[in-house]
Amino acid sequence: MEIAIFWNRMRIPDNHHIYPVGDHALTVTFGNDMDPQLNQYVLALANELAKEPKWYLDVIPSYSTLSIVYDPVVIRKLKTTSAFEWVRAKVTETIKSSLIKLEVKSRTITIPVCYDPSVAPDIKRLAAEKKISVEKVIELHTRQTYCVYLLGFLPGFAYMGKVDDRIVMPRLDKPRARVPVGSVGIAGNQTGIYPLESPGGWNLIGKTPVKLFDASLPDPVFFRPGDKVKFKSISMEEFETFDQNTMQMVLS
Template sequence: MTKLPYECYPLGDSAIVIRLGEDISAANLHKVRQVVNYLENNWKDGFIELVAAFTTITIYYDAFRIYNYSSGAVLKSGQMLGHADRLPYDYVLIYIEQLLDAYVVDDSEELTGKLGAIIEIPVCYEEGFGPDLAEVADYHRVSSDEIVSWHTARVYPVYMIGFAPGFPYLGGMDERLATPRKSVPRTQIPAGSVGIGGAQTGIYPFETPGGWQLIGRTPLRLFRPDIVPPSLLQVGDQVRFVTITSEQFHALEEGNASHEL
C-alpha cells in the first residue's frame, strides 16, 4: 500500500485534470482504473462526467452548481473570509485533493488479472476491407498474411476512448507492426475500420476522417448511442482480434442490421 502521487490542473473553466503518471504502461493503466472507481464512489453533486485517458483523469463539472452549492456551505458555516475570491475550480480542487490525499494505492496484487474481460473483435482482413494492408506489408518487407498473424496474436488492453466516441486506443501491439500514419489523411473512413497509427492500433467506430493505416474491418458496432454504456469497449477491457471471411463479415453485418429494426 502506498500514497498516491498526483497533480491537478484546470482544463478551461469547467474541468479539472488529475495526472497520475507520465508514461503509457500497464502500471499506470491499473492506477487510473483504481482511481476512477474511487472517484465514482465519491461522486460530488455538480460533477458531470469523468473521462479516463492514458495517464490522466478529467472531471467535467457544472461551474454554476459547484459555486452555488459550495458558497452556500461556506456561508452556512460562517467561513466567509476569502469566499469572494474563490472560483468553482478552487472548490473542486479542494474536494479532489482531500479525496486523493486520503487514498492509498492497492499495489499488493499482480497487475495481470486486474484488467477487464477479453472481448473478441471479428475482423476481415481480405482485399477491400483493409486497403492499406499490402502497403503495411511492403513497408515491413513481409507478406500480408504475416501482418495479420502478428496483429491477431496479441491481447490488447484498452488504454483510452477518444478521439471520436467509442474509438479505442489499444496498447501492447507487436513492435514489428509499428507503421507511420498516412502523410495525407483520408476524408472518409468506413465504420469498423481497424487501423495502425505509429505504435498503436485502434478501431474507427463510425465513418470519420483519419490518417491511420487501414488493415481490416469489423462488422461490430463500437458506439451504440441507444445502449448504456454507449461504448462497446471501456478503459481496462482487453481486445483480441479474430480473423473472419468476407462471407462471415456480411452475415454478421446483416445480423446487426436486423437486430436494430
C-alpha cells in the same frame, strides 16, 4: 468472452500533478506514458469519484491522465472562493484516502476482423514498408492481447495498445475524408476500430462486422476502459454472414 472480476487493493501514488484545463476542467496526471499501471491508477480514481454524489459534469479517463469537467458556478455554491481549488482539494483527498479498494472488472473480448485487402486498404503498404508479409502482419496483430486505455475521438472509439514493434506505423500524412465504419487501424503503437464512418488518419489493416456503437441501446457504446481485447482473423465470407446477435448474446 470471459469476464474476470477481481478485487485489487492499490494505493494511488502521491506523485501526481494537477493542472487546470481552462476555467471549467482540470487534469490529474500520473505521467505521459502508455503504461497499464498508470492507466489503472486513472481508472481507480475515476471509479472512486463515481461513487460520490455527482458534483462534476464529466470524468474523462485517458492513458495516464484523468480529467474532470465541472461547472464553476455549481462548485462555487459549495461556499468556496475558487472552484478549481475546491476540485483540486477534493481529488487530492480522494487520492490520499486510498488505500482504495479498487474493483477491476476486466472483460476479455474477442473481436472478429477480416484482413482481406479489399477492406484493408493499407495492409499491403504496411507489410511492404515493414518488409514482412501480409500474413505476418495479421499474425502479429492477432497474437497480442490489447488493453483498452480510453475511449475518445468518436463515440465508442477505443484506443488500444500496444501493437508489436514490427507493425508500428505513424498516422497517414493526409487523413482520409471517409473511413468506413468498422475499419481497424494502426496509429503509432496504438490500434483501434472506427465505430462510425468518419474522416481519419489511421492505417487501415482490417474491418470488423461487430457493431461498436448503437444509439438505440441504453448503453450505446460497446467497449469500456480496462477491457482486454484480442482480434481473430475471419474470412470475407464469415465477415459477410456475421450475425450481430451472437455478439450481443455473448455480451449480456
